[in-house]
Amino acid sequence: MAYETSENPVLEEVGQAAPSRHGLRWNKVPEVTVCFWAIKVLCTTVSETAADLLNEKAGLGLTGVSLLMSALLTVVLVVQFRTKGYRLGVYWPAVARTSVVGTLVSVNLTDNMGVALETTTTVFAIALVIVFALWYRIERTLSIHHIDTTRREAFYWLAVLFTFALGTSAGDLVAEEINLGYWVSAVLFAAAIAAIAVAWFSLDLNAVWSFWIAYILTRPLGASVGDYLSQPTGDGGLGLGTVVTSVLFLAVILGLVVYLSVTRKDIAAPEQAGAPVA
Numbered sequence: 001m002a003y004e005t006s007e008n009p010v011l012e013e014v015g016q017a018a019p020s021r022h023g024l025r026w027n028k029v030p031e032v033t034v035c036f037w038a039i040k041v042l043c044t045t046v047s048e049t050a051a052d053l054l055n056e057k058a059g060l061g062l063t064g065v066s067l068l069m070s071a072l073l074t075v076v077l078v079v080q081f082r083t084k085g086y087r088l089g090v091y092w093p094a095v096a097r098t099s100v101v102g103t104l105v106s107v108n109l110t111d112n113m114g115v116a117l118e119t120t121t122t123v124f125a126i127a128l129v130i131v132f133a134l135w136y137r138i139e140r141t142l143s144i145h146h147i148d149t150t151r152r153e154a155f156y157w158l159a160v161l162f163t164f165a166l167g168t169s170a171g172d173l174v175a176e177e178i179n180l181g182y183w184v185s186a187v188l189f190a191a192a193i194a195a196i197a198v199a200w201f202s203l204d205l206n207a208v209w210s211f212w213i214a215y216i217l218t219r220p221l222g223a224s225v226g227d228y229l230s231q232p233t234g235d236g237g238l239g240l241g242t243v244v245t246s247v248l249f250l251a252v253i254l255g256l257v258v259y260l261s262v263t264r265k266d267i268a269a270p271e272q273a274g275a276p277v278a
Helices: 034-056 061-082 088-112 117-139 150-178 182-203 207-230 241-263
Strands: none
Touching: 034 061, 034 088, 034 207, 034 241, 061 088, 061 150, 088 117, 088 150, 088 207, 088 241, 117 150, 150 182, 150 207, 182 207, 207 241
16 A cells, blocks of 8 residues: 655645645654754754864865765755655754755855855845745645645755754854853853743744744754864863864764664654545
8 A cells, every 4th residue: 555645735724734635644854852952953063063174174165065065965855855754864964964054155155255144144034034935825834744745845945944044144143243152152042942932832832933933043052052062262162172072962963863763752643634545
């Protein structure tokens, strides 16, 4: 028996999907759990330190790193789009590569082209709003629980890319304008994420917007943590270096991945929405 996934848009409210006409619907995004957010932040941190490592230690330069990471992102996204459902070993490498490329887009604009952080932050915010507007206009949903068609998945990854670019620019802007230091910045962004969680739990803040706001904020949070651990003590860091920091967080990510592969807590059950088709 095989189950067919609908490629037609369905009318639904934000965060709620109408039933599919084609049996089981396989979502290609994991369940949003504590492990989801932990791996998301860790991927961001590793991506930050790995990009610095390639740029500074491997001698590739900003342009070389950008080209390499863009090529790797293309490869993993092709694999991701070709999968029939969520695959832990495919999804998270795609997130990590998207994190690096989104960061590099922002860095190239500011460092190579001299565009002000105020400008890049505004442009990426507008771009993300446009993506969300088009996504909702066409699909009538922004829910990550129903990334079950190619078109929805394309919108999803485009939104993810712009969240990383926006998070990078906004985070750097806050760091430069306020100059709080790495660990204070990390606490600030963590507190903002906690406030979003409280608003969702206690004040009925829309779940979809809660998710995407928190998703944006995890980028500067992860970067602040990575910089605090890796940067020299004279610059306000702990001086662990990019290699040690990257290895440390990769080990934690690996442990979480093994845990999820065993418990399968990240896999959402497909929705039964009709009879299966042969």
